[in-house]
Amino acid sequence: MWPFILTKTFFTSRQVAVSQRDALDILHDVPAFIRLGPLVKSYALEEGGNPCTYKIVDRLKMGLTTTFRATFTTCDDGLDVEVNAGAWTRLRTEYRVRPTQGHELGVLMIEHVTVYGLFCFMPFIYATLTKSHLEGQERLSIFVLTIVLLHLSYYLNVVPAYAFYVVAIASLLAFIFFANKRSDPYGTFHHSLNRLPGEDPDAPPKTEWLNMGYWKNTSVFPEACQALALKLIRAADSQAGGRILDVGHGSGESLILLLSHPDVPRPSKLSGITSLPAHHQRSRDRIASMRLRNSGIIEPKLYLGDAVYRLGREDHPLSPNNADMYDSILALDCAYHFHTRRDFLRQSLSHLAPGGRIALADICFPMSWKTMSLGTRALLTILNVIPKENIVSLDEYEADMRNMGYMDVKIEDISEEVFPGFIRFLKSRGCGWWIFGRVMSEFAGRARFVVASGCAAA
Known part of the structure; x- marks a missing residue:
């Protein structure tokens, strides 16, 4: 032919x-x-x-x-x-x-x-x-x-040295895969997770969530992420007309939720802080666009910087020289990254109004760093996503909050509604995400996902 x-x-x-x-x-x-x-x-x-x-x-x-x-x-x-x-x-x-x-x-x-x-x-x-x-x-x-390599995970509980190499190489492979795929200016790899079946793959998704989600009664990533955010808001006992600080808000989806969702009491004042310049700018742009469509929406006060106050940043919302007080402080799936979580909790307590409440969707562990297995220590060391100071047991977490002066401390373990659904979703997304999901499986077997909350004295 x-x-x-x-x-x-x-x-x-x-x-x-x-x-x-x-x-x-x-x-x-x-x-x-x-x-x-x-x-x-x-x-x-x-x-x-x-x-x-x-x-x-x-x-x-x-x-x-x-x-x-x-x-x-x-x-x-x-x-x-x-x-x-x-x-x-x-x-x-x-x-x-x-x-x-x-x-x-x-x-x-x-x-x-x-x-x-x-x-x-x-x-x-x-x-x-x-x-x-x-x-x-x-x-x-x-x-x-x-x-x-992951077939060797059997040895995590037998020969701790194997754990080091298994997780190190698997994590490195996942990192290389995703690093090579990132080409957008915001580092918005999570856009693909938010995109629903049938949506234009070349158009921005309708949501930009970036958390592990609360997967009870859903298998859809944006729905699970919103459910976790709503659960956190309820744990903070947010009231209409309240003053809210949203810490680690990413590219602004949680801010939009606080300003628009029908089940969320409208705040009179909303502040937010994120450490990534691209996320900070993206949040500002999205909120500005939202306010153009609805002039009745309040203008949030957004800060760029670390969640924990450092000397020289007197405009920081948790600065001792900042007189702003909050009725609710929210940290959605981010506080385990902070340097350190204890510093953040102490600083937050000093900026909670009397009776004000903090709520964190966070990660802790069944055991403390000192008592956990060598295999688990190797896993956490290689993944390097949680500072050692933040690796605490559930009991230590609660005791820390009480010792700082928080009242009515509550720690709700929701691991079974978070990790399995998130891992199933990741593995359904293809090779690169499957690798990430497999590494997450190893991590989830040794961690607990909790909603922690406490209030300032009235």
Whole structure:
């Protein structure tokens, strides 16, 4: 059929530090392999036909999709894939695993692709496939290595030294994956989590939540995030006309909730602080746009800076020289990052009005740092998301608040409504998020998610 039907081929290879058996196990798990495709939107086993044939839907630009059938044939050294995409377009891909010379542990993962298509479509087909297959090769190598490493998690409770390497490398892989994907000016990787099925992937999502969510009675990320924020507001006993300080508000979703949600009492004064300049500016822009549509909304006072007051920042809302007092102080899924949480709690108490209440959606642990296992210490050290001073047990958390002078201290453990749902959601989002979800699983098994609250003396 030449010159009407053209043939193009390309070849990629990548060395991965795993055994040949482990690499082949991944290739032979066809559903998991399909999910690695960067363009895959959905897939299903073909009914009534070849038991190795799947119907796959891929994303195209401008919100379009294409549907095709792919037949997968496993072989001793890899996997063959035959794709019939219609319009005289066919694709054959051979994935092979080869041992590397001179390495005790390591293989070459090889991909050889042959494309048959109409001459007028070939430039688009070739460009799209080259990019997606190179990205798929990257995902595949990360996925294989991470799976093998996480299989070693059994040793977290047996040989603590293994925990260090397992979590270190898995976390590093996740970091590299996400760092390479970040291209937006706000670092808004969470936009993809907020985007609902059917929404334009090139348009901003309707919400910009960035917390782990409260997953009781929902499986939708924005709904879970809003539910956690509402639970926190109730724990702070926020009243109509109150003065609220929202700490760590991200790109402003919690501020918008406080100013607009029908179940939230409207404050007379709202202040917020976040440490990221991009989030600070994004919040200002979103609130300004909101107030243009509704002139009755109050103007929040937004600060850029660390949650904890430091010398030289006298405009900080928790500065001892700042006379502002608050009826409610909120910290939504962020206080475990503060340097330190104890400093933040002490400073907040001095700025709570008599009877005012603080509420934190936060993380603590079943045991203190001194009594937890070496494996758990290694995990927390490598993840490096919680300062050592903030690693306290649930009992220590409550005692700290009481010793500072907080009254009516309450600690509600909501781990079962937070971690499992959040992890399931992450794992459903594809390879990079799956890795993050797997690391989160290790973390969640050793942590507790709580809503902590207490009030100033009346």
